[in-house]
Amino acid sequence: MSNRIPFVCWPLIATLVAQSHVLFNAFVFDDFLHLYAVSNLSLLEAVSVPWGGHLLHSFTTVVWIVKSLFGPDPFAFLLLGLLVHVASVWLLFEIVLCLTGRAAVAAFGATIWGINPFIAGTLGWVSAHGQAYATVAVLWVLLDIVRCSQRSTLMGNTLLVRHAVLLLVAATSFGVGLTSTVILPLLVGLWNPLPAERFRLLVVYGGVAMMAVALYLVTMKLQGDAQDNLGDKVDIVRRTAVNIVPISRAFFELLAIGFSGLLWGPLIAGNLSVVPRESMPFVASLAAVFVTLPLLIWGCWVSEPCERRRIFALLLLPFAGYGLIAIARSSGYFVLLTDEPRYQYLAAAIMAIVYCLVLVKLLDHLPARVVSFGRIPYFLWLAVVIVPCAMGPVPAITESDTQWQKNQLMQSSRALEKALENPSGSGDIYIRNRPFIVFPWGYTPEYFPGLAGLFVILYPDNSVDGRRVFFLEDSKELVQMAHAQSGSRISDLLIYKPKEKE
DSSP, X not given: XXXXXXXXXXXXXXXXXXXXXXXXXXXXXXXXHHHHHHHHXXXXXXXXXXXXXXXXXHHHHHHHHHHHHHOSOHHHHHHHHHHHHHHHHHHHHHHHHHHHOOHHHHHHHHHHHHTOGGGHHHHTOGGGHHHHHHHHHHHHHHHHHHHHHHHTOOOOHHHHHHHHHHHHHHHTTOHHHHHHHHHHHHHXXXXXXXXXXXXXXXXXXXXXXXXXXXXXXXXXXXXOOSSOOHHHHHHHHHHHHHTXXXXXXXXXXXXXXXXXXXXXHHHHSSTTOSSOGGGHHHHHHHHIIIIIHHHHHHHHHHSOHHHHHHHHHHHHHHHHHHHHHHHHHSSSSOOOOTTOGGGSSHHHHHHHHHHHHHHHHHHHTSOHHHHTTTHHHHHHHHHHHHHHHHHOOOOSSOHHHHHHHHHHHHHHHHHHHHHHHSOSSSSOEEEXXXXXXXXXXXXXXXXXXXXXXXXXXXXXXXXXXXXXXXXEESOHHHHHHHHHSTTSSGGGTEEEOOGGGO
């Protein structure tokens, strides 16, 4: 069967089978904020706005392109995210194949990550798609490094320019992408895949890392952040020292869930889980301590020094990624839920590669007769796990929150359509603005100005059938905020007019 279909196709097919359910999700929470930004502001203004401590230049550009081509259709965004994930699965397969020379091992590594139930936490939420964009960029760079290392060929200037672009895309797509860009020089220095070019690579990757950090600091200084500001980032050092215990615990649990999710995903997460969600971090930690850790230690012990350096170098990426999440989310302002699926994406991809490197060492210690049947166990394993993985994904957002957001969107959209279809008079159209709640903890008009914000997303300009549209708003502060955004669509939409003065 594997002779008729290229071996790489099997992890790709398995990924599509296990993850295609995300295509039926809807916009929720932060998705509306990003859609509003690209609909309300110019592209240059929209891409320069950070959110939640992340640089989102590349992510916001993708949102602008997709919305411009297909409108505010969640299926288009979710399909793009799924296709990017499939591309990353292919890149991971190629990386492992280059490192090990074993197609079955490469297929296994690509599959355990591609069908991982936690992946739905990223693919099923448009606001988390930046991780997918960052991951495909980082894996592409790693594949080039691996190929050049295996062939002992020099990296040309064109290739390094492409790497610089990819790493900047990763850094401006999501926080873990920025972390990976900054860590890559350390990874290359420890791994040393091309000894003759070590200094040159460190200069190039180090220079890109410095550019990414400078861009982050400048962006935060000039643009601010809707949730944090530069002062908070500086203060994070003090908060990290004060909260070192919860941060350390969160870091270990994230690491444990990442490693364990690849091997026991359907058993510890999702609809088919035999472990209650509140117990999942503890169970994953036990599995990591008594299964994963001994396996990694043994793999490093029997590896050659150069192989050991490679494993340690690759582990820098998930360690740094999880460390950043633990510090940012457990430093006093948030209670980190380590089982949130959106945290398990890029780091898990790298850990799947590490698993494969250890698996190869295990196969080297087995009889040749057993190893010769390597493809058969892969297909048997895939036949057993594909159904549970497809049926047991971890939802990106709870079903109740998703349904609540769908109902609100439907009601608000109908209210808009009714007001626009039956306006009084023949001149401009005036609609009473009302809250549209983006976050479940309440109405935050400074982020999303209610029904007027939804109008900005759903309609291409501030007129319908040649008639100007205006929204009457009770809050003077909200109208002032809107008018302060010179050149934006919302600045010409809101009119201050309390109900009692109508």
